[in-house]
Amino acid sequence: xxxxxxxxxxxxxxxxxxVSGRISLGEGSALLRKTIRDLLDSGQTKILLNLGDxxxxxxxxxxxxxxxxxxxxxxxxxxxxxxxxxxxxDLLQITKLFTVFDVYNDEHTAxxxxx
Amino acid sequence: MTPEAKHLEVVLDTHVESVNLAEEMCLRxxxxxGFNEDECYRIGMSVREGVINAFHYGNQEKPSKKIHxxxxxxxxxxxxxxxxxxxxxxxxxVPDPLAEENLLSTSGRGIFLMxxxxxxxxxxxxxxxxxxxxxxxxxxxxxxxxxxxxxxPGSGAAPKQEA
Numbered sequence: 001x002x003x004x005x006x007x008x009x010x011x012x013x014x015x016x017x018x019v020s021g022r023i024s025l026g027e028g029s030a031l032l033r034k035t036i037r038d039l040l041d042s043g044q045t046k047i048l049l050n051l052g053d054x055x056x057x058x059x060x061x062x063x064x065x066x067x068x069x070x071x072x073x074x075x076x077x078x079x080x081x082x083x084x085x086x087x088x089x090d091l092l093q094i095t096k097l098f099t100v101f102d103v104y105n106d107e108h109t110a111x112x113x114x115x
Numbered sequence: 116m117t118p119e120a121k122h123l124e125v126v127l128d129t130h131v132e133s134v135n136l137a138e139e140m141c142l143r144x145x146x147x148x149g150f151n152e153d154e155c156y157r158i159g160m161s162v163r164e165g166v167i168n169a170f171h172y173g174n175q176e177k178p179s180k181k182i183h184x185x186x187x188x189x190x191x192x193x194x195x196x197x198x199x200x201x202x203x204x205x206x207x208x209v210p211d212p213l214a215e216e217n218l219l220s221t222s223g224r225g226i227f228l229m230x231x232x233x234x235x236x237x238x239x240x241x242x243x244x245x246x247x248x249x250x251x252x253x254x255x256x257x258x259x260x261x262x263x264x265x266x267x268p269g270s271g272a273a274p275k276q277e278a
Binding site: 024025026058059060062063064066067069070087091094095096097099100 | 131134135156160163164167212213218219220221222224225227228231
């Protein structure tokens with residue numbers, strides 16, 4: 001049974017990925033990797049990950065977020081994060097990644113930030 | 116783990132599913148002992164990271180190798196040991212994931228998370244020749260530990276189970 005679900009939608013030039021479940025070693029991390037790679041391959045380089053329904057991330061999931069961030073940046077794009085749960089927020093804070101990612105609590109503001 | 120048992124030991128296959136199994140097992144014990152939701156999350160995450168470390172770095176994902184997980188309850192703390200069958204490593208050799216040059220590294224945060232989430236953490240040479248991670252969490256005041264009350268780990272030991 002999948003532990004992670006993703007749905008894609010467009011807001012102008014920005015692709016919003018609504019993520020729910022666990023981003024952890026195995027299927028969850030692999031699905032995130034594939035989704036970002038597919039978006040980049042199709043020319044989408046403005047990616048907003050909505051993590052509002054992500055209740056768990058382990059070190060493998062953190063690594064996948066960082067990998068996605070770097071991959072998008074290497075294509076001159078931007079990967080940003082939206083709606084962090086407290087657990088994910090705290091994890092990014094203690095790993096100092098809060099200073100790396102652009103993080104938003106409001107979708108409209110997040111989408112506008114790509115302009 | 117029965118209410119009387121204070122020691123549990125399982126041998127896990129070097130497989131991704133072992134990570135979930137180990138986490139689930141330790142979470143059940145932690146919940147039964149009386150750790151709150153936050154502490155259970157931290158314990159579960161630490162076990163997960165310990166087994167990922169054994170699976171990936173220690174055993175290098177080789178199915179012929181095993182992961183040894185042991186859990187002890189004393190009156191003071193819950194002690195978790197994760198041992199692999201790799202070559203071992205020194206904590207001092209592990210790069211700091213918070214260093215500027217490592218912030219965008221896609222790996223190497225597991226040890227840091229275990230240290231951050233548990234009260235005590237160490238890595239020693241295991242009897243298999245691999246690394247043995249030893250970490251513990253203080254038992255909360257409302258703990259539900261029963262048994263003979265001598266506070267020694269290992270009393271009422273359950274037989275080793277092959278997972």
